[in-house]
Amino acid sequence: MISKPQPRPFADEAALARTPSPLAFDWLLAIAMLGLIGASIAMMATTTVGDVEGSPHYYTVRQAAYGAGGLVLMLLLARIDYSRFRELRFGLYAVMLACITAVLLLGATTRGSQRWIELPFFTFQPSELGKVLLIVALAAFVIERSWRASELQRTARLLLVGALPAALVLLQPDLGTALVYVVITVTVLFVSGVKWTHFAALGGVSAAVAALALVAAPAVGQPVLTDYQADRLTAFVNPSDDPRGEGYQINQSLVAIGSGQKVGRGDEATQSRLDFLPERHTDFIFAAVGERYGFVGAALILSLYALLIWRGLRILTLSKNFYGSLIASGIVAMLMFQVFVNVGMNVGLAPITGIPLPLLSYGGTSMLVTCMAIGLLQSIYIQARLVQKSRDPLF
């Protein structure tokens, strides 16, 4: 555990900042992350063998490489004082917008949406990177001093900062990731202390917009969501209504998880081995875990995420400055939302949105970006340790 830091009267903050101890990590956070990456590689090794002809370990090897790359990125970011990103806020924000726009212009279209840019080694998904960039930039905008405006105006402007990339992502169309942007924005504003009344107003406006998009607009023949999106969003309510159509994936996922029972079916995991479970290495990897390793395995994975989020919240309260707290809040929001929406979708509690499970789902960009986010958390932790603020952690 973390020993209670003692005040050091002669400590030079700046000098210490330049030379953090190589082992000064939040080790629990690191363990949660390494455990999840390890689990991901193990799942690739057991459930995707032979999926790609001629290359039996295609997904395993790649996911291991992404994990290693993510680890390096995390270590690098952990060594950098995140506070420096504050000055780069406009640059980061611009890069984010440029990336997301680029994918609209040159992205590869898969199943009706453009989300990826083909690179020589892997397909890059800018909207994933955009999440972290948005967090770092948005947190910086929040603590911007130069703004001379009423609190309401400030809230509105900050909302706009988050809404712009969300709208661009929605155009791809990628509803799930757009929602992640929205959740990040709202959470950062929430933690920054935006007034309750503003949230109430925001809630009202969202409800009105949702009503407009889902009820009023289709009624006048101008649907906002495509049929495919609407089907996916509603299928989870009653999957057996249409077991051949949209409900199929949810049904198969439920059957996979349920059939795992207490300790799982191991190599008898037929749902994932015989293709009944769709996207078993990406969106529905949690169901594959549930089938193969049962309640024990699924609970272990969930516990690792709980650990991750607990450490994130703890780091939020430890941060040496408010910028760090806001970044931590954005990262916690991002991880929480993705975990709950993805796992919720796997267990039939949430609609199908195509949000990957952080660190576990196969995918280079998601892996690297999640590792970067955890690297930022480690950086906040290390910086907090360096300034030796003796403060009781809230969690």
Added chain:
Amino acid sequence: MMYRSDTRTPITPQLALRVAMLGAAALVLFGLIFFRLWYLQVLSGDVYLAEANDNRIREIKVHAPRGKILDRNGEVLVDNRTGLAVQIEPNRLPRGREDRADLYRRLGPLLRMRPERIYREIREQTEELSYTAVTLRQDVSYERVYYLQEHADEFPGVKVERVFLRRYPKGTRAAHLLGYVGEISGEQLEERENADREQGDIIGQSGIEFVYDRFLRGRNGASRIQVDANGRPKGELSEREAVPGENLRLTLDNAVQRAGEEALSRRGLPGGFVAINPKNGEVLGLGSYPTFEPKVFTQPLNQRQVDELFRQGEESPISNRAIQGLYPAGSSWKPVTAVASLEGGLIGPDSIINDPGSLDVGGISVSNAGGGAYGAISVRRALQVSSNVFFAKLGQMANSAGDGMLVQKWAHALGIGRPSGLDLPHEEPGRVPSPGWRNQLFEQGETDRPWTVGDNINLAIGQGDLLTNPLHLAVGYATIANRGRVPTPRLGLRVEEAGGRPLQEIRAEERRVPMNGQNAAAIMEGLRLASMEGGTGAGVFGGFPVQVAGKTGTAEVQGKGDQSWFVAVAPYEDPEIVIALTIERGGFGSEAAAPAAREVLEAYFNIRPQDIEESPDQGPGGPAPID
């Protein structure tokens, strides 16, 4: 204050509250998911496991090959060949109406079926048995099946099954008695003897296939295989071998059967024949013309085939005239009248009755065929020349003797007008008219007059309202030849293992009627004389190397040509075969039916043409009587 960086952020109460709320939200959501996992995996795990297994395990029925049907000498009448059947599993079809229509459109050309026909077949077959596989077409070529299997994911709900199809190496031979096989119906599934059957099983639906189904069917095996989401097989889990059905050996003699069928088809007129061994009732031959290819039933029939098989009227190939025909028997009936009169004491074997050439009683007039008068004759001579007057007089006497039912009772005793016990379904008992029958019809206003003596006279010479078929006359003649022992005709001889080892002999009960041996002998002598010089069959059986006792028959049929009959017992001394053969619109028995029956006897006794002595065309006693 709020928006400063690079300074310590004291944990303000507001921040603490909001972070705590964030943490609480996380806690609640984690709890929700944990409970959901507990519910899914621990509480309902069994249900989902069963569903997962249901997903992946397909039980594929391995059809048992059906037993062969052989003739008495082991010649194969029915065996099997393998074919590939394309089936639809309705519950695996695409849900969308459009998707299904598209599937049928793509499947149609492969199966050479119109998409509408596919749709109709599925609808009709699932109406009766929902959720069972619908067989669209049996006997699909390998290339087409390979295509379907390679593109299994493009044809959801379509599966291919190896099936055994009945093969008929002798074409139309014995078509009417073999029957056909087909998928078990919903009603049949509920029957007790089908308790071990399942949906989709093939069972005998008619004829021998139906009667001896329990021996022929065998027991289906099952192969449990694992499939992936696209229905592609991924390895076998377990297998239960199919047990082939047992072979059935028939009493039928292929040579006799062929001779009978050819004799009828050569004449090109509807007719039927039955040949039985009088000693034990074994059916040596049983056929009907026109005939059909039994293999048509291995495929769903199209309308043209149905119309052809079941065409209206007496030309219908599907009806088995040997056991379903309803014909007046004409003079072939006379031995029945003779038995009744002798056993009923109306006459003795040597009693003489005068035949002046015609008889006028009760408003009807009976004269002999050809207009001859035979004078004072006994029953032997009367049978030899087929005297109508002699038997008409017996009919007249029988009508006033006792209850007037002498002929009817003896017909019944000889097995005529009642189910014979033959192991084939749909036998027609026919009609032996009686006073009670006609009087009841008259009371109900369905006929213009009550029973009269004329009706009994008509019956005595096989005319009037009498309707019978070759099977019943064969049994009646066999009983006379047996001196009262009534054989039960049967087609099943024994059940055998595939290798030929007998498993079970098929037996039939016998019945006995008290019959005076001298009376029967007198009738047999009369029948023997009929095939000799001066008899009605002399022209046909003169010089025949086996002694034949037989009777011709020429029955008038309202609005049609005469029904031609011949019923014979041979050899006379020790009868082995009784043949009854009839030809619709054939004319005189001696001209159509008798020569046809002779062909059957030649086949049975293995007589080659050179064995037959040249016989004088006409006997010295003038032209032979005809009938």
